[in-house]
Amino acid sequence: MRSIKFMSQYLVRPRTVGAILPSSKYLSNKMLKQINFKDSNCIIEYGSGTGAFTNEILRRRKKKTTIILFEYNRSFYEILKTSFKDEPNLFIINDSVEKIEYYLKDLNIDTVDYIVSGLPFASLPIEMSNCILNKTTQILDSNGVFITFQYTKLKIPYIQSFFTHIDVEKEYRNVPPAYILSCKNSNF
Template sequence: MNSIQFIQEYLKTPRSVGAIWPSSSTLAKAMVAPVRFDQATCIVEFGPGTGVFTERLVEKLLPHNHLILIENNELFYESLKKKYSRFANIHLIYGSAEDIVSHIQQKGFTQVDFIVSGLPFTSLPEDVSTKILTESQRVLSPDGEFITFQYSKKKFSFISSYFSNYQTKRVVWNLPPAHVIRCSFQ
């Protein structure tokens, strides 16, 4: 998928795509850096979109890691399916992150070690955001992490309220600049 297609999808559904331009490789590195692949069994990515974070995750996957990609945009899902359906440890789901519990159970998991989220919490309806974070909280392992990014600080306290601890890091090499938020229970 190219940048023009990405912009077209944004124009069709700005609330769910959330950005006018794909994330930078610098942001992708910052989002994936906290994932402890040596310790993780199940990693979930919410809203992989064009796969910028997915590519970084796939580069670092170890044989014992399973990556579950949950995408609700049909064009993005089909593009990801073409790229990743041949991998036995990458599972694609066309659906909503709100249903993470049933999605991971469908793939044989009860817990998730890391959730990497590209979802635009600032533009999602509050009830959708609440359900996604509540359900994520239910499935995240005690030492797991929820990693997301936002363009503004508007939703920091909302997102972090579901977890005991959080850290932020600003990534200026992105259009627009972004804040990576790492949330955990420890």
């Protein structure tokens, strides 16, 4: 059901839905292996889609960890609200990530430990991408990690211009295969 909904939204809104199918469990596992769930107080997910990463984040997190999901697509937002309605410390926001500081202030959150992103930077307008990545670097804790994926290497130099260090891995068991970028701005 979620795959069909995902596919239909891709056909209607290909610029904001970056793939024809939800992310695979293999991509999800590789993305989330960077997260220290034991010590995380706040994790944000950009572009939650139908919840491929969300399911795993919620399964692995401490119950007191605040999870914030941003999903701009109204149909996906409704799926997330229904699927995760009983989860404690979970906030699902139907708005652009560009407004993130407003929501963090409203939730009284100063810094974020991890941000997991499913945003299709290759198809977003450059002004929007600049705004999102600038705000991401501002809200991440000094040891925080921004974890995203892209289907090509084209945007890696662009994303690297916002971070001092990026580790890149590839996951072939996804449709399409994806590059995982773990981005940091700390000296280690």
